[in-house]
Amino acid sequence: MTTRLVVDPVTRIEGHMRVEVDLDENNMITNAVSSGTMWRGLEVILKGRDPRDAWAFAQRICGVCTGTHALTSIRSVEDALDIQIPENANIIRNIMQLTLYVHDHLVHFYHLHALDWVDVISALKADPKATSELAQSISSWGKSSPGYFNEVQQRMKTFVESGQLGLFMNGYWGSPAYKLPPEANLLAVAHYLEALDFQKEIVKIHTVFGGKNPHPNWLVGGMACAINVDDTGAVGAVNMERLNLVSSVIDQCIEFVDKVYVPDLKAIASFYKDWTYGGGIASQNIMSYGDIPDYANNYEANSLLLPRGAIINGNLNEIHEIDLRNPEEIQEYVPHSWYKYPDETKGLHPWDGITEPNFELGKNTKGTKTHIEELDEGGKYSWIKAPRWRGHAMEVGPLSRYIIGYAQNNPEFKEPTDKLLRDLDLPFDALFSSLGRTAARGLEASWAAHKMKYFYNKLIANIKSGDLATANTQKWEPDTWPKEAKGVGFTEAPRGALGHWIVIKDTKIDNYQAVVPTTWNASPRDPEGQIGAYESSLLNTPLAKADEPLEILRTLHSFDPCLACSTHIMSPEKEELVSVKVR
Amino acid sequence: MSNKDTFFNAMQSRGVSRRDFLKFCTVTAATMGLSASAVAQVVEAMETKTRIPVLWIHGLECTCCSESFIRSGHPLATDVVLSMISLDYDDTLMAAAGHQAEACLDEIIEKYKGNYIVAVEGNPPLNEDGMYCIIGGKPFTHQLHKAAEHAKAVIAWGSCASSGCVQAAKPNPTQATPVHKVILDKPVIRVPGCPPIADVMTGVLTYMLTFDRLPELDSQRRPKMFYSQRIHDKCYRRPHFDAGQFVESWDDEGARKGYCLYKMGCKGPTTYNACSTVGWNDGVSFPIQSGHGCIGCSEDDFWDKQPFYERLSNVEIPQFGVEANADKIGMAAAGVVGVGIAAHAVASAVKHSSAKSTTKEDKGE
Numbered sequence: 001m002t003t004r005l006v007v008d009p010v011t012r013i014e015g016h017m018r019v020e021v022d023l024d025e026n027n028m029i030t031n032a033v034s035s036g037t038m039w040r041g042l043e044v045i046l047k048g049r050d051p052r053d054a055w056a057f058a059q060r061i062c063g064v065c066t067g068t069h070a071l072t073s074i075r076s077v078e079d080a081l082d083i084q085i086p087e088n089a090n091i092i093r094n095i096m097q098l099t100l101y102v103h104d105h106l107v108h109f110y111h112l113h114a115l116d117w118v119d120v121i122s123a124l125k126a127d128p129k130a131t132s133e134l135a136q137s138i139s140s141w142g143k144s145s146p147g148y149f150n151e152v153q154q155r156m157k158t159f160v161e162s163g164q165l166g167l168f169m170n171g172y173w174g175s176p177a178y179k180l181p182p183e184a185n186l187l188a189v190a191h192y193l194e195a196l197d198f199q200k201e202i203v204k205i206h207t208v209f210g211g212k213n214p215h216p217n218w219l220v221g222g223m224a225c226a227i228n229v230d231d232t233g234a235v236g237a238v239n240m241e242r243l244n245l246v247s248s249v250i251d252q253c254i255e256f257v258d259k260v261y262v263p264d265l266k267a268i269a270s271f272y273k274d275w276t277y278g279g280g281i282a283s284q285n286i287m288s289y290g291d292i293p294d295y296a297n298n299y300e301a302n303s304l305l306l307p308r309g310a311i312i313n314g315n316l317n318e319i320h321e322i323d324l325r326n327p328e329e330i331q332e333y334v335p336h337s338w339y340k341y342p343d344e345t346k347g348l349h350p351w352d353g354i355t356e357p358n359f360e361l362g363k364n365t366k367g368t369k370t371h372i373e374e375l376d377e378g379g380k381y382s383w384i385k386a387p388r389w390r391g392h393a394m395e396v397g398p399l400s401r402y403i404i405g406y407a408q409n410n411p412e413f414k415e416p417t418d419k420l421l422r423d424l425d426l427p428f429d430a431l432f433s434s435l436g437r438t439a440a441r442g443l444e445a446s447w448a449a450h451k452m453k454y455f456y457n458k459l460i461a462n463i464k465s466g467d468l469a470t471a472n473t474q475k476w477e478p479d480t481w482p483k484e485a486k487g488v489g490f491t492e493a494p495r496g497a498l499g500h501w502i503v504i505k506d507t508k509i510d511n512y513q514a515v516v517p518t519t520w521n522a523s524p525r526d527p528e529g530q531i532g533a534y535e536s537s538l539l540n541t542p543l544a545k546a547d548e549p550l551e552i553l554r555t556l557h558s559f560d561p562c563l564a565c566s567t568h569i570m571s572p573e574k575e576e577l578v579s580v581k582v583r
Numbered sequence: 584m585s586n587k588d589t590f591f592n593a594m595q596s597r598g599v600s601r602r603d604f605l606k607f608c609t610v611t612a613a614t615m616g617l618s619a620s621a622v623a624q625v626v627e628a629m630e631t632k633t634r635i636p637v638l639w640i641h642g643l644e645c646t647c648c649s650e651s652f653i654r655s656g657h658p659l660a661t662d663v664v665l666s667m668i669s670l671d672y673d674d675t676l677m678a679a680a681g682h683q684a685e686a687c688l689d690e691i692i693e694k695y696k697g698n699y700i701v702a703v704e705g706n707p708p709l710n711e712d713g714m715y716c717i718i719g720g721k722p723f724t725h726q727l728h729k730a731a732e733h734a735k736a737v738i739a740w741g742s743c744a745s746s747g748c749v750q751a752a753k754p755n756p757t758q759a760t761p762v763h764k765v766i767l768d769k770p771v772i773r774v775p776g777c778p779p780i781a782d783v784m785t786g787v788l789t790y791m792l793t794f795d796r797l798p799e800l801d802s803q804r805r806p807k808m809f810y811s812q813r814i815h816d817k818c819y820r821r822p823h824f825d826a827g828q829f830v831e832s833w834d835d836e837g838a839r840k841g842y843c844l845y846k847m848g849c850k851g852p853t854t855y856n857a858c859s860t861v862g863w864n865d866g867v868s869f870p871i872q873s874g875h876g877c878i879g880c881s882e883d884d885f886w887d888k889q890p891f892y893e894r895l896s897n898v899e900i901p902q903f904g905v906e907a908n909a910d911k912i913g914m915a916a917a918g919v920v921g922v923g924i925a926a927h928a929v930a931s932a933v934k935h936s937s938a939k940s941t942t943k944e945d946k947g948e
Contacts, residue, residue: 007681008719011674014646016718037717040643040708041756042749050890056878057886060749063647063778107653115678155665164634164669169687171678196661200654200781204867211870212863213654214647214778217878219833224875226838236820236841237874245867357756359711370712372720383715471833549681564645 001025004374007549008037010556012112014064015563017522019552020375021538027546032531032538033377034522034556036384036563039338043355046512050478051077051504052220054512058500059215061514062565064107066214067100067206068493069500069514069565075299076500077220080487086469089222090296091459092209095246096216097292097491098455099205101448102253104494105398105441106202106261108560110195113438116554117268118180118188121173124157126182131190134183139263143194152190177544177551179271188268191260198256204249205452208242222471229463243460250456253449257442265442269424269435278434278555280537284314285392286400287520289322289499291492292451299490305451306492307405307413312392316407322389324488324499327352330515333386336377336524345527347388350501351486353513382524386532387515395533396496396520397559398440399431416443434537434558441494441560478507493517495560516565534559610657625793634666635792636691636699638730639673642723643716643750643759644705648741649675651778655785656865663785667792668700672730674718685719688726692733700791701734703727703744707765708757715757727765736797737771739763740784742880745773745805752886763804770797773804777880780861783809803883805855814851814877817859820844827900838874845900848892849876856881 001024008018016038022031046057054077059070071093078085128149135144159166172178180188203213209225210216217224228237235241290308293299301308301321309319323329331347334340340358341348348354362379365372375381388394405413420439421428430436475481485504492498496517503511523532537555544550591604608625639649653660664670670677671691672684679687691699705723708715713722731737739762742748751759763771774787787806790798798806815821823829824843831837831846845852851859854877858869870877876892879885889895 006720008717009674009680009684011677011680011684014675016641016674016716016723018717018720038643039715039757040750040759041715044754044756045749045752045886050892053891056891057749057752060645060647060777063645063650066647066650111653111676120678159665162634164636164671166634166664166669166671167673167677169671169677169679169690170683172683193661193665196653197659200656200660200864203654204864207864207867207873209873211868211873211875212780212858214650215880217870217873217875219875221833224833224838225873226834228839231839233840233842236872237839357711357715359714367720370714370722370725372717468839469834473833476833548683553680 013561017563027543029538029541032535034534035382039383043512046509049509055218062562063214065493068491070218072489072491072498072500074218074220075489076487076502080485080504081475083221083475084297085222087296088470091455092223094292094455098448098452101494102445103202105445107199110192113557119173119178119185120168122182123185123189126186131183131186135187138267139259141259172548172550175550205246227468250452257445257449262442276433277541278537279432280533281395283432285312285394287394287396288401288404289490289497309404333526335527337385338380338383350513384519384522386523386526387519393530393532394520396517398444399437402440434555437558495562518562518565521559634669636671636695637668639702642705642707644743647778648704651781652784654781696733700736701730702738703762704740705743706759708759710758731766731769737769739771739773742775742777745775746883775881809857810855814854814859818851844876847876850879851877852898854879854882
């Protein structure tokens with residue numbers, strides 16, 4: 001006998017999402033349906049616009065991973081029009097992208113994900129002195145005295161005893177699924193608050209180069225922030241004071257990530273080593289486009305500091321090359337998505353992509369059009385399309401990047417991973433889990449913070465050598481453009497592989513398609529019945545309590561869902577599960 | 584409610600002295616553009632009031648408003664959510680999900696009828712019976728109406744809620760609609776910008792908590808304290824505009840010297856916002872200071888008005904530094920925006936005559 005649990009809204013994510021799971025008599029998930037529940041139509045809105053403006057529209061796809069869509073958009077236009085950018089522009093863009101990594105990963109860990117592992121109410125029972133000892137045993141971070149933890153605890157006590165629980169209202173406090181002792185909970189709560197105060201510092205790097213955050217400004221052909229360190233008017237440009245500010249924030253990022261985030265991650269993980277669920281297709285099919293070009297205008301794997309490639313069927317000995325231009329590789333399907341294709345048995349490459357909404361519920365849906373009680377995964381059930389790489393559902397994100405880097409024997413990814421596994425006394429396969437995803441994200445935040453320093457030094461060296469250029473305006477005017485052009489831009493967004501495909505005709509956008517990380521991970525079924533990363537990751541997970549979705553949130557959050565980017569996931573009929581190929 | 588958790592108590596428990604607390608109140612008052620005499624009111628409010636429930640709901644949006652909000656430097660986001668308000672529903676940050684999350688909303692509406700604030704990020708799409716944005720299996724419009732019905736006030740955060748923003752750009756396939764066109768029976772405060780500046784967001788909220796009233800609004804329902812002047816009016820590059828010194832091409836000599844970005848398409852002359860005064864992210868910079876023109880993100884329909892790099896028409900460029908041109912520019916710019924500004928000017932005139940807290944802010948309109 002199965003029962004269906006509906007979770008809507010899924011909270012602590014970006015955007016709107018619904019998940020439905022079937023539970024057997026042991027509260028084990030036997031079927032999962034994930035549905036993106038919003039559509040904004042940006043691809044439609046971009047048609048006919050000036051390609052130089054596209055970044056601003058595309059950036060508004062997501063304000064959490066702010067900047068990465070703008071950068072991807074700009075790369076697609078530069079690819080289409082064959083625009084080369086100056087070295088400084090490449091460096092500054094990399095610093096901005098890495099800034100996003102540190103910010104996004106940190107906020108995800110503490111503010112979107114931690115409450116899946118940390119019981120806030122239990123923290124009230126902690127001994128501040130023991131908490132202090134715990135803190136000092138894992139890190140040299142300064143704020144670790146018994147007095148400090150006592151203060152935090154008192155503040156939380158006052159808050160809770162007021163009867164107004166705010167964000168913590170109706171949480172799953174006291175659930176047997178929480179495993180941390182009170183002291184570890186108090187430590188995490190203290191750092192939840194510290195991280196909330198600190199994150200606003202990180203983004204000041206975006207503010208220096210892009211004028212604001214969220215949604216800094218970008219420019220086709222380079223960056224708009226001119227460099228002037230010597231001459232008249234330097235105060236109005238990127239000057240020594242601005243560079244010092246950037247450098248100081250980078251140092252703070254490195255310290256916070258290495259002394260707070262990563263030690264907390266390890267401490268929390270050490271209590272959840274037995275909770276090995278959530279792997280899904282991570283051990284089978286993963287992909288990364290690669291990013292952070294070390295050399296301007298070189299987007300080949302040898303220039304990209306984040307690894308590029310695809311692994312299928314769990315064969316880590318073979319890394320496949322990816323070609324975003326090949327019409328046979330990346331294709332999007334819509335038989336279970338609320339869109340219309342002329343032939344829905346076939347997938348479309350993004351350059352030929354169609355985004356035509358078609359809200360139509362399956363015949364076994366329970367409820368009405370405007371009051372859905374249970375979705376019918378046999379029909380259309382999500383505002384997210386189903387992208388496939390050479391026909392495979394793929395997982396993307398920090399874990400994919402780390403596994404690919406590991407498989408390539410890249411020490412920057414292999415060594416920290418091995419160290420983490422050693423410290424926690426876990427085998428390699430333990431990475432294929434919700435916790436593995438969360439751990440890879442933490443390691444990557446540290447990688448990114450240190451790489452910011454690398455690029456900062458590179459920027460200084462470049463300026464020292466006399467190179468001040470930040471923009472190439474040779475092809476700024478539309479009359480220099482060809483009548484027709486096609487381009488593709490890609491980045492690794494914090495959540496995974498991101499591509500924008502653009503077609504320009506008569507100086508205007510003729511077609512624009514974005515295939516975003518959450519589209520990959522949250523993908524609904526395809527015509528073959530293959531499920532995506534979210535749905536597969538929830539299977540075979542037991543819930544401690546049938547009416548509390550704590551474990552579901554834990555696994556979904558490990559992907560860091562971003563639904564404005566790509567919302568819609570739904571689960572299929574029970575019998576369809578038989579056709580599920582991936583464990 | 585026993586054991587009242589006031590802002591002052593919370594700060595005290597964190598070891599903040601009364602002296603520092605008063606300093607905080609002074610800074611808060613200054614942020615809101617209040618005179619020194621208002622500091623006492625801020626202090627009183629912070630010392631005695633319990634936390635007002637806030638239901639922060641999300642329609643079609645990108646979450647940049649939430650992200651901006653947590654960037655607030657004064658007050659800090661931690662102080663806002665722990666000590667100033669009770670953020671009882673916010674799907675981006677709340678612990679509960681699904682039924683347990685929906686129960687939070689229901690409970691607050693029932694328990695605090697007429698005494699809670701609804702903050703809306705994003706907007707409702709009206710096409711397809713609202714099903715372009717689904718919450719709990721129902722259209723977002725359902726949640727919006729339910730939350731707003733008994734609200735004390737509704738804040739429309741950002742350009743999505745205020746004017747539709749990017750998803751409402753042509754052809755607006757989902758019929759994304761600003762909040763004040765859907766909620767007709769409640770005071771709706773529009774706080775536009777994509778996103779709004781963090782300290783403007785917390786400033787608006789703090790004002791309401793402190794004075795227990797809505798901020799003074801202009802004819803477009805924007806708080807006058809932050810939206811009554813153009814970026815251009817207070818831009819530090821304005822002298823270069825007046826002197827006829829412009830960036831002519833990206834990264835040219837003018838760009839490196841920090842000249843005016845008008846010719847690169849800057850929309851500062853027609854955009855009402857606080858960027859050039861409050862600044863972004865603790866005042867570190869704002870778009871023009873970092874070399875890119877303003878794209879006008881707090882103005883209605885800014886996506887459709889004009890491409891971002893196209894020069895504003897009808898703005899007369901001063902040839903040589905003649906200060907008198909400032910007014911001319913203001914008037915010409917008003918012509919571009921048309922009806923909106925005209926209405927704004929009328930409202931400003933009305934405010935002048937109402938004598939209440941007239942400031943220099945209306946100058947030039």
